Each structure stands twice: as structure tokens, then as C-alpha cells.
Amino acid sequence: MKITLISDGHGEEGIYRQVFLREQDSDLFLCLGDSELPPEAIAPFYGVRGNCDRAFPYKLKDMVDTPAGLLFYRHYPPSGEGMLDDMFSLGIRIFAHGHTHIRRFERIGGIYVVCPGSAAYPRDGLAPGYCVLDVKGPGEVEATFKDI
Numbered sequence: 001m002k003i004t005l006i007s008d009g010h011g012e013e014g015i016y017r018q019v020f021l022r023e024q025d026s027d028l029f030l031c032l033g034d035s036e037l038p039p040e041a042i043a044p045f046y047g048v049r050g051n052c053d054r055a056f057p058y059k060l061k062d063m064v065d066t067p068a069g070l071l072f073y074r075h076y077p078p079s080g081e082g083m084l085d086d087m088f089s090l091g092i093r094i095f096a097h098g099h100t101h102i103r104r105f106e107r108i109g110g111i112y113v114v115c116p117g118s119a120a121y122p123r124d125g126l127a128p129g130y131c132v133l134d135v136k137g138p139g140e141v142e143a144t145f146k147d148i
Helices: 013-022 083-089
Strands: 002-006 028-031 061-066 069-074 092-096 103-108 111-116 129-137 140-147
Touching (some): 002 111, 013 028, 083 092
Antiparallel strands (some): 103 111, 129 140
């Protein structure tokens, strides 16, 4: 299963269309918040609400089933001691977030934690970008970061 992740576009509407055209063969498109655009402007991306999206009717968090287990996504990174352990016990195997504007892909315990960075204003010295996950099965998740 191929999943395209984007976050923190901050009103740059053309970015979503550009990434979609590059990654048309993806099975799923997720926006991890702070698009600052209405849902119809980022379609076919499914979005969650970031701290700059209060004017739009996005959910705060959502989940999707993948071949590796559940993928949980929201704008904010994991927080609080034991949060990932609790999520693991619920079958969550991938935690995708935005907010930091910093690219991230690591495995903590049994959960892959991924942040695509920012599609508009990165804070990690890298180009604006996004991430494509290749989810093959349990313990088989690969991330490819791409510049816009």
C-alpha cells in the first residue's frame, strides 16, 4: 500500500495538486494539518485539523487500516509517557504527524513515527517536501522523502 503524506502547506494551494499529480499511483493521500485550506481545495487528500485550520471542518485525528496495522494520524507529534505503548496495544503500528516542519521517520517500540516535514516552510534546512510510505506488511514500512 502506497500512502502519500503532506503537512503544513500553510495556504499554498497549488502544492496539493502538484504532489497528487506526481504520486497518482498512491492508494491514499493524507494531509496532516495546517493546510489552511478547505477540504475541497486539498482533495483527494484527507485532512486533519492543525492549529491553523480552526476555520475548517476537519477531524482532530483519524485512523486507517494498512497491511502493517492501523495508521493513526493527527497534526501533533506523540506526547506523554506511555502514549505509544498504549497505541501499540490498540493495534496502531504507524503514527503520522505534522506540526514540527521537520522530516522524521523512526521506529519507537513497535510503532513507526513519521512526519513529512513542511510542504511550504521547513524548519530542518531541507527543501519543502512530502513523504511517501510503502506499507508492505507487519514490520515492513519504508519512507521516501521527496522535495517539492
